[in-house]
Amino acid sequence: MVNKTPAAKAPDATRRNERSRRAILDAALEIVGEVGFSKLTIEAIAARAGVGKQTIYRWWPSKAAVLFEACMPEGLDPLTVELPDTGDIEADLKTVLRGTVDELRNPKLEAPTRALSAETQNDPELGRQLTERILEPQLQAYVRRLRSAQEAGQIAADIDVRIAIELLVGPLFHRWHTRTLPLTHEYADTVAELALRGLSPR
Amino acid sequence: MVNKTPAAKAPDATRRNERSRRAILDAALEIVGEVGFSKLTIEAIAARAGVGKQTIYRWWPSKAAVLFEACMPEGLDPLTVELPDTGDIEADLKTVLRGTVDELRNPKLEAPTRALSAETQNDPELGRQLTERILEPQLQAYVRRLRSAQEAGQIAADIDVRIAIELLVGPLFHRWHTRTLPLTHEYADTVAELALRGLSPR
Numbered sequence: 001m002v003n004k005t006p007a008a009k010a011p012d013a014t015r016r017n018e019r020s021r022r023a024i025l026d027a028a029l030e031i032v033g034e035v036g037f038s039k040l041t042i043e044a045i046a047a048r049a050g051v052g053k054q055t056i057y058r059w060w061p062s063k064a065a066v067l068f069e070a071c072m073p074e075g076l077d078p079l080t081v082e083l084p085d086t087g088d089i090e091a092d093l094k095t096v097l098r099g100t101v102d103e104l105r106n107p108k109l110e111a112p113t114r115a116l117s118a119e120t121q122n123d124p125e126l127g128r129q130l131t132e133r134i135l136e137p138q139l140q141a142y143v144r145r146l147r148s149a150q151e152a153g154q155i156a157a158d159i160d161v162r163i164a165i166e167l168l169v170g171p172l173f174h175r176w177h178t179r180t181l182p183l184t185h186e187y188a189d190t191v192a193e194l195a196l197r198g199l200s201p202r
Numbered sequence: 203m204v205n206k207t208p209a210a211k212a213p214d215a216t217r218r219n220e221r222s223r224r225a226i227l228d229a230a231l232e233i234v235g236e237v238g239f240s241k242l243t244i245e246a247i248a249a250r251a252g253v254g255k256q257t258i259y260r261w262w263p264s265k266a267a268v269l270f271e272a273c274m275p276e277g278l279d280p281l282t283v284e285l286p287d288t289g290d291i292e293a294d295l296k297t298v299l300r301g302t303v304d305e306l307r308n309p310k311l312e313a314p315t316r317a318l319s320a321e322t323q324n325d326p327e328l329g330r331q332l333t334e335r336i337l338e339p340q341l342q343a344y345v346r347r348l349r350s351a352q353e354a355g356q357i358a359a360d361i362d363v364r365i366a367i368e369l370l371v372g373p374l375f376h377r378w379h380t381r382t383l384p385l386t387h388e389y390a391d392t393v394a395e396l397a398l399r400g401l402s403p404r
Contacts, residue, residue, distance in 0.1 A: 036324055038240060118320035121379070122238055131380050139382065162383075163373075163392050167400075170372030171365075177323070177379070178333050180341065181364075190365050198369075198400025 023049040024056055025070035032067060033111035037119050040067070064119055064126050068134070071113050078137040082144070089149035090196055096142075097172060097188035104176045104183055117177070139165055146199075156201040167195040225251040226258055227272035234269060235313035239321050242269070266321060266328050270336070273315050280339040284346070291351035292398055298344075299374060299390035306378045306385055319379070341367055348401075358403045369397040 027048035032040045040063050046053045060066045072078075084092045103109065120127030139162075146161035155161070171191045175183050229250035234242045242265050248255045262268045274280075286294045305311065322329030341364075348363035357363070373393045377385050 038324075114323040117379075118323035121316040121320035122240075124381070127381055131382055135380055136382060159396070160392065163389070164396060166373035166376055167369050167393070167396055170374075170376035171368035172372075173379070174368055174372035174375050177319075177375070178337055179326070179329055180333055180338055187365070190362065191369070194361070194366060194369055194397075194400045196400070197404075198396045198398070202399075 020049065020051050020055060021059070024051060024059075024066060028063070028066045028070045029108060029112050032115045037063075037067070037115035040115075042066075062126075064116065064123070067112055067116055068130060071109055071116060072134075078134045081138060081141050083141050085145060085148055087152070089145070089152075089154045090192060092145065093168060093192040093196070094189050097168065097192055098185045100169070100172055101183050101185060101188050104172070139169070142168065153201065155196075155199045159199050164195070164199050167198065168192065222251065222253050222257060223261065226253060226261075226268060230265070230268045230272045231310060231314050234317045235310075239265075239269070239317035242317075244268075266318065266325070269314055269318055270332060273311055273318060274336075280336045283340060283343050285343050287347060287350055289354070291347070291354075291356045292394060294347065295370060295394040295398070296391050299370065299394055300387045302371070302374055303385050303387060303390050306374070341371070344370065355403065357398075357401045361401050366397070366401050369400070370394065 024045055027045045028040065031044050031048065042053055042056050042063055045063070045066065046056055049056075056066065060069070083096050086092055104113070116130075120130060142165040143161050146155055146159075146164060149155045150157060150159070150161065155164075168191060172183065172188065175181060175187065181187075226247055229247045230242065233246050233250065244255055244258050244265055247265070247268065248258055251258075258268065262271070285298050288294055306315070318332075322332055344367040345363050348357055348361075348366060351357045352359060352361070352363065357366075370393060374385065374390065377383060377389065383389075
């Protein structure tokens with residue numbers, strides 16, 4: 001899904017490729033916000049980005065893959081991402097959950113993220129791929145951070161941390177998805193506090 | 203959204219209407235499972251249910267409304283639903299969350315429920331209506347049950363129960379939506395236990 005320019009190529013070609021890649025991702029974000037996922041086409045993305053269709057097909061297997069990369073924070077590799085570890089699990093979780101709130105509330109990303117979320121329901125295979133390649137590796141970063149808190153005695157030893165992290169991310173996702181009440185930093189803080197009350201040693 | 207047959211009508215007409223209503227709902231469930239929401243049409247529902255299109259338009263404003271009613275447990279009114287109250291908040295929450303797992307895993311309802319979930323992302327107005335009319339009233343039933351537990355001293359008095367319930371329903375919904383790990387009764391129990399550890403008086 002990423003730019004596969006061989007390292008040996010001239011710097012100019014690499015820059016041109018990077019410019020094309022960014023133009024394609026931006027075009028996908030714009031178009032899906034205007035017409036929705038079902039009407040998004042590779043042709044329309046290519047036309048708006050000023051590239052040939054073949055350029056897009058060379059780098060991405062599908063329009064969902066383009067959109068998915070467009071929604072990822074630039075430079076974030078889900079396979080190597082780590083949560084902050086200052087030694088204070090409550091402070092670190094609040095930092096991370098506030099960041100998630102900011103991402104979910106980014107107006108530029110809202111329409112494409114919702115379109116992609118919808119498509120994971122309509123297309124189970126796409127959903128499973130995104131979960132396996134992108135979501136679960138990020139959840140494993142939470143698992144590592146909670147394990148380190150367990151070792152530091154801030155989280156009870158008998159807690160299944162893989163389940164515990166769902167008490168942190170589930171509420172934010174539920175509120176975003178269902179639009180029940182505002183998604184704010186204060187909400188992120190309260191979720192972190194309530195969850196940690198349940199996780200801390202008794 | 204419900205059958206508006208006047209009570210004065212002959213019992214035969216009421217029975218016929220109820221038969222048509224059920225045939226329409228079943229047809230909607232079947233068709234959306236076969237072709238997805240975007241290709242579901244009122245025409246197709248009418249043809250399979252053996253009724254005229256006008257019968258459907260008389261009772262429901264849209265295909266989403268038909269599907270929505272079809273996905274609701276028969277006889278459940280979200281405005282008057284109450285959670286069980288045996289006096290044991292942990293047992294009651296496990297009963298309710300296990301029931302939610304059973305609903306989410308019902309093979310007959312999976313395709314239509316996912317289609318409707320997707321459509322709430324693509325159509326914000328539909329999403330807001332379903333949240334306001336159906337989801338939030340059900341969440342308020344959780345709020346009432348947690349308040350009663352608060353009065354009984356089983357949940358700390360300083361807890362914002364409207365937020366606390368999201369630690370119960372959010373994880374289940376997240377796991378269902380993202381297909382990360384199996385949605386089981388054991389998972390429902392663990393979520394109830396972890397959340398209640400956080401909510402109980404210290």
